[in-house]
Amino acid sequence: MSAQREMKEKNPWHMPVTIIITVIGVIAIVALVTVAVLQNRPLPQKYKYGIVLDAGSSHTALYIYEWPAEKDNNTGRAEQKHSCKVKGPGISSYASAPLKAGESLRACMQEAEQWVPERRHRETPLYLGATAGMRLLNMENSTASDGVFRAVEGALQKAPFSFQGARILSGQEEGAFGWVTVNYLDDRLKQGLETTGALDLGGASTQISFISDKFDGSESQSNSVAFRLYGNDYNLYTHSFLCYGKDQALRLTLAHQTQSGPNLISDPCFNPGYSSTKNYSAIYDSPCVSNRKPQGAPLSFIQEGKGNFLQCQEVVKNVFNFTHCKYSQCSFNGVFQPLLQGPFGAFSAYYFVMNFLNLTDTTIPLETVKQKLASYCATPWSQIMQQHPDVKVKYLAEYCFSGTYILTLLTEGYNFTSESYSDIKFIKKIKGSDAGWTLGYMLNLTNMIPAEAPDSPPLPHAGYVSIVTIMAILLLILFIISLRPLWPRCSKQPQIV
Numbered sequence: 001m002s003a004q005r006e007m008k009e010k011n012p013w014h015m016p017v018t019i020i021i022t023v024i025g026v027i028a029i030v031a032l033v034t035v036a037v038l039q040n041r042p043l044p045q046k047y048k049y050g051i052v053l054d055a056g057s058s059h060t061a062l063y064i065y066e067w068p069a070e071k072d073n074n075t076g077r078a079e080q081k082h083s084c085k086v087k088g089p090g091i092s093s094y095a096s097a098p099l100k101a102g103e104s105l106r107a108c109m110q111e112a113e114q115w116v117p118e119r120r121h122r123e124t125p126l127y128l129g130a131t132a133g134m135r136l137l138n139m140e141n142s143t144a145s146d147g148v149f150r151a152v153e154g155a156l157q158k159a160p161f162s163f164q165g166a167r168i169l170s171g172q173e174e175g176a177f178g179w180v181t182v183n184y185l186d187d188r189l190k191q192g193l194e195t196t197g198a199l200d201l202g203g204a205s206t207q208i209s210f211i212s213d214k215f216d217g218s219e220s221q222s223n224s225v226a227f228r229l230y231g232n233d234y235n236l237y238t239h240s241f242l243c244y245g246k247d248q249a250l251r252l253t254l255a256h257q258t259q260s261g262p263n264l265i266s267d268p269c270f271n272p273g274y275s276s277t278k279n280y281s282a283i284y285d286s287p288c289v290s291n292r293k294p295q296g297a298p299l300s301f302i303q304e305g306k307g308n309f310l311q312c313q314e315v316v317k318n319v320f321n322f323t324h325c326k327y328s329q330c331s332f333n334g335v336f337q338p339l340l341q342g343p344f345g346a347f348s349a350y351y352f353v354m355n356f357l358n359l360t361d362t363t364i365p366l367e368t369v370k371q372k373l374a375s376y377c378a379t380p381w382s383q384i385m386q387q388h389p390d391v392k393v394k395y396l397a398e399y400c401f402s403g404t405y406i407l408t409l410l411t412e413g414y415n416f417t418s419e420s421y422s423d424i425k426f427i428k429k430i431k432g433s434d435a436g437w438t439l440g441y442m443l444n445l446t447n448m449i450p451a452e453a454p455d456s457p458p459l460p461h462a463g464y465v466s467i468v469t470i471m472a473i474l475l476l477i478l479f480i481i482s483l484r485p486l487w488p489r490c491s492k493q494p495q496i497v
């Protein structure tokens with residue numbers, strides 16, 4: 001018994017003071033680590049929303065974007081949460097019944113109310129941007145286009161969101177914001193990486209936008225857009241060709257083929273066996289072709305498909321004018337274009353058409369792509385209809401023309417070659433968000449892309465936690481070592497007999 005007491009007296013770990021100090025030390029270090037880690041833990045995410053209506057020439061689409069509320073101009077990326085396709089044609093088609101343009105938006109606006117949490121409704125900005133269809137209507141009849149805007153504004157003001165206005169985008173804006181969207185979604189802007197050019201093919205206009213080392217904006221200022229984004233300067237080349245969207249381009253080729261006013265045209269851009277009666281006025285009812293309507297033309301004509309790709313390509317080439325260029329180099333119609341510099345993302349109708357034709361793989365040589373398209377064009381119309389009973393007949397009938405137009409625009413118009421063709425990627429979405437001008441437009445209007453690179457914490461959260469933990473463990477070891485004088489001696493244990 002006395003030996004045990006003697007051992008206890010010699011072993012300071014059995015002294016209450018030492019035990020209390022050790023316990024307090026351990027508790028203090030655990031508390032320090034816990035507070036440091038919890039204090040800096042990322043907060044539970046809250047989201048903000050933005051809504052953009054893309055009032056295109058052929059249809060209107062609504063896009064809802066979402067981004068983390070705490071990080072809107074820092075590390076969080078805005079993403080598409082939902083999209084809604086408005087039923088019916090584009091708003092420019094409602095020139096004679098403008099109220100219907102407003103009504104047509106109702107179903108998608110109601111969907112938006114469901115998708116955006118109610119407590120965020122009032123602060124969510126809502127924009128409507130109109131493109132080439134309204135540009136053409138405004139040129140043709142500005143009173144009618146004002147009427148359409150009044151009607152859609154009336155409808156959008158009724159929504160519970162913060163309506164920021166409806167306007168026509170310039171072709172430059174449309175091209176530039178498409179480029180911003182593609183590069184933002186690919187995280188190329190923040191990281192200052194090489195950028196991707198943007199090719200957008202709509203119904204009434206088409207845009208090409210890219211950065212070229214050879215372009216500083218001096219040769220054609222109207223094609224230049226300067227940006228400073230995340231601390232990098234960009235001098236973007238962009239051009240929008242009004243009337244060169246695929247629906248207006250079809251009118252241009254039909255206008256070319258009906259110049260002599262026949263009532264039967266044998267059209268190489270439609271499948272053999274296809275036949276349709278079309279009204280002259282329907283073709284020429286657009287400022288893109290209205291001045292070419294032949295005098296004394298009959299009311300209608302019959303269009304019969306011939307299905308010949310090479311001849312179709314010749315007809316399509318006629319819509320491009322290569323005769324004059326006052327710059328060092330041009331694409332077509334006397335428009336300046338610097339040397340192409342890839343890669344490129346091609347979206348909207350580029351994607352719809354090439355995807356239908358199974359031609360989105362650009363590693364296939366251009367010659368093979370042309371052969372495949374030639375074979376599609378030569379396929380009888382009855383067989384095409386049989387193979388695709390679910391595809392809208394209007395779309396189905398036009399794929400031979402549209403495919404030929406796309407290849408001709410890219411190669412003859414923009415000067416892509418057999419080599420540079422593989423720089424193009426036909427895309428619909430990037431990381432779940434549709435490629436198009438709407439996201440870039442919203443990012444710009446909400447100032448979500450800062451001109452300068454944002455300051456970021458020197459360490460990510462995981463790195464911070466690791467360092468705090470390692471330091472705490474080191475402190476604990478130091479603390480234990482500092483108690484060394486109080487450690488028990490390594491003397492022989494007394495024998496208890």
Ligand SMILES: Nc1nc2c(ncn2[C@@H]2O[C@H](COP(=O)(O)OP(=O)(O)OP(=O)(O)O)[C@@H](O)[C@H]2O)c(=O)[nH]1
Pocket residue numbers: 055056057058059090131132133201202203204205206245246247348349352353356395
């Ligand atoms: N095949 C096919 N064509 C489509 C589809 N959606 C739209 N299109 C057609 O593709 C063309 C371009 O469509 P969009 O990109 O929506 O054009 P838009 O925005 O209305 O027209 P712009 O104002 O000129 O930009 C039009 O001729 C449409 O009719 C689709 O799902 N499949």
Ligand SMILES: [Ca+2]
Pocket residue numbers: 056057131201202203348
């Ligand atoms: Ca469009």
